Amino acid sequence: MAKSSPLQGLYAARSHLSESDGLVLYHDRIVIPTALRPNVLDQLHEGHQELTKCRERASSTVWWPNIGLQITHKIAADLCELEGKNFLVVVDYFSRDIEIASLTTTTSRQVINKLKHMFVRWGIPLELVSDNGTQFTSSEFQDFKLSYGFTHTTSSPHYPQSNGAAERAVQTAKYILKQPDPCLALAKGMLQLRTLTDSSTTVDIQLVHFLSFPQARML
Template identity: 45%
Template sequence: MLIPDLPTAPWQKVGTDLFHYNGKEYLLVIDYYSNFPEIALLTSTIATNVITHVKSIFARHGIPKTVVSDNGPCYNGKEWQQFSMQYGFHHVTSSPQHAQANGKAEKGVHIIKQLLKKATDAKSDPYLALLSYRTAPLDCGLSPAELLMNRKLRTTLPCYTQIKRNEEIQTKLDNLKRKQKNYYDKATKTLTPLAKDDVVRIHDQDTWSRKATVLQEVGPRSYKVRTEDGNILRRNRRNLLKTKEHFQEAGCDDAQSEDAVSLPNKVPKLRSNGHGQSNDETSALPALRRSERHIKKPVKLDL
């Protein structure tokens, strides 16, 4: 038995393989150092699709130095060769009909299939099952997540984790935030807080056309307001302009408009006498007439 060269740091050497489960195709990438697995659901097994998902995984954890795979069609093509040259990693393939050469990925496929099967049988979340495996301690006493990320991942299980704070980094971050605040505050002014029932104008698309009244403050510098048409919106203080206008909801206007519409309905219907004339209260209705305002004709300059 040949012992492969073990990496000295996480994500230096990874194994990858494709597997089929429950009518779907999956991609597996597993780290040789930490046994941390990454899986992706594939819509097809063509090389371009597999390479896209591998790029997504490398964008999260970095580009490894060595990638081990079998001689599948997606790994033994011109596209994968160009991908390895572009990203700068060494691609190692196993001998055909000899799966032991890619044993890390084969074992990872077996573990992931067992996790998916148990999650399906128990009708539970497969992502939580994958998280549980990533946070379970290995024989070395540390979990795959701790070996890869140097921290414990939070799960649904209660556990005590003491967070180690780096005072030097925390101080640098605080100073950076204060510097950003000082630069930003130079071109701003403090806005007075709003109170309930204050009338404001809402800033929408470079206009202050909509009028509203303040209902309550729901967060720091964030308010719920009711517009004149009855809509309840949430806006930041910088998008609200306090005014001294009178606020009137659309309900009052609607009531007036309903009364105006109902007036013609109260007029009795006209009954015809058969000669094109009505014999009811038509004579009591006022006759329409034009305005008696005298209109002066414009004086034009005659040249």
Template identity: 45%
Template sequence: MRLMRYEYEIYHVPGKTLYTADALSRSPQREIGRGEEELQTAVEAYVDSIIETLPTSESLLEEIRRKLHEDSVLRIIMKYCEEGWPGYEYPSIDLVTRPFWQIREELSICQGLLMRGNRLVIPTVLRAEMLQRIHEGHQGILKCRERVRNSVWWPGINREIEDLVKSCSVCVKNRHDQAEPLRPTKFPDRPWEMLGTDLFHLKNDNYLLVVDYFSRYVEIAKLKSTTSQSIVNHLKSIFTRHGIPDILVSDNGPQYSSSVFQTFSKDYGFRHQTSSPHYPQGNGEAERAVRTVKRLIRNADDPYLALMAYRATPLKNGSSPAELLMGRKLRTTLPENPRNYYPKWPDLERVRQVEVQYRQNQKLNFDKSRRARPLSQLNTGETVWVKGEGGGTTGTVKARTQQSDRSYIIETDNGPIRRNRRHLEPASMLKDEVFASDTFDEDNNAQCEKKFST
């Protein structure tokens, strides 16, 4: 109040430059004189103006006054504010009133209301109601704290706001997906060891795509039918040209989850690995290849030449997909020295170093741009809110899948489903939902993985 009439600048002076004692800032408090009385009057007028302009009804203020005098702790605090605090030693204060000790200089009484600065101190019995008013609109933790910064206060209000927002059923159901730290795919040891596959639709036609994780060599096939048997036949044709991979990664489309495809993977001796439903990042290599191939086909006059040009173009590691897969360059429409077409393997060690560094940079950029942080693991039997179309549903955690520790089998009213951890919100604190609780043992893990429908 005393400094409001001045315009001033504040400068910090390091303690090491104070060669003499700063006596003025440590001078004892003087007796209240005429100037102090004027200051006290001005302060009281300022506080009175705050009370008069509070955006609340007189009935609510009257209720707060009544509850303040009924509150055993705040009644003592108000007495301290009027008669003085009992000494200046912290241990001399009663345990229940200690939260007010550090802010005792900010507390005051005005018109029967206990104030901390320009904030009303709320009695204990009214705090639950005030919390609900603070969370109107279901804003986040920071926004709710901003709302109370100039309105109400009580000890631990910030923690109670955080607990309320985290346990709010509406907030849990509509919370945005939190990105987890990126896990780059391990660079394979050799070509055609690990493949990704996906289906896509373009210009009224359906296509099957297969991409090699080592060389990024792409094979595509136009489909007359999207049945599992048609997919299997085209994959067999591709495998006869390049061999059978160790691992084939796909999404959970019906063509890949059918018994026909499971029999195909068993007969040909490769491991079929699937990503979580509604989580295309789990099959990121194929998804990225689909986007590239769509651009080539959409923009090119001759899609075959465009695809051949992609296969012959060097990647960031300095070698083209054809060189990394077959050890030779492809002859394209561009004229080139015939000697360049002689078989010659790239320096695979250098390629590996470049690819590892590239994946590390991708991880750093992804984690920083999306503010990724690890999500807590879910326990068997824990109730969760499953995000999805139609608003989502509730379910119970049955197990983590063997393919990824971020993928879970969830038991819902419509049967077991599989979801990534990003799509699951722990709902153990929700009070307005009824959950089913079933038992589960580890022997059912493999059975659950085969049973999930989507």
């Protein structure tokens, strides 16, 4: 089975899968289809439960490949400017993946639209960390946060380095964007990253991506 197949995670768990009354089960937990996972995650996180309680609830009721990582999913976002152009930079705390999106404006609406498209590929995070820029503190962004069910944490305005993951990602993004072929540079950078074991997570980054099973949400 090709690595890019969305069924790979299910195939790896095939010996634990069964069918009952039209439902696919992983042991005695219901296997949730890809399109429904954002809603299920929202329900699991309802009321801002503690992470342990959220995991306990998930472990007794529902399942899909890599559900544990998606429950703890945390990303950082920041804006950067290079040669008069603006970009949104997002980094995954766990895999250290970086995504760069060009912006025609730096309004909350455009930042939100870019994040929505990223969430389709990455899944909806449990937590998003950003600075205190107006794009992230507007009422529009707060509505977006509530609608998608993630926690928004802002770094201290007096100590912007507290969002260190985003700061490092911005520096990496600026280096990539200066290359003759930014898309190729980004692809090579991610390939090199995925051959390493990240010291802050003590896991093989290739394994993270091998196990990942992205969610989807209608935008």
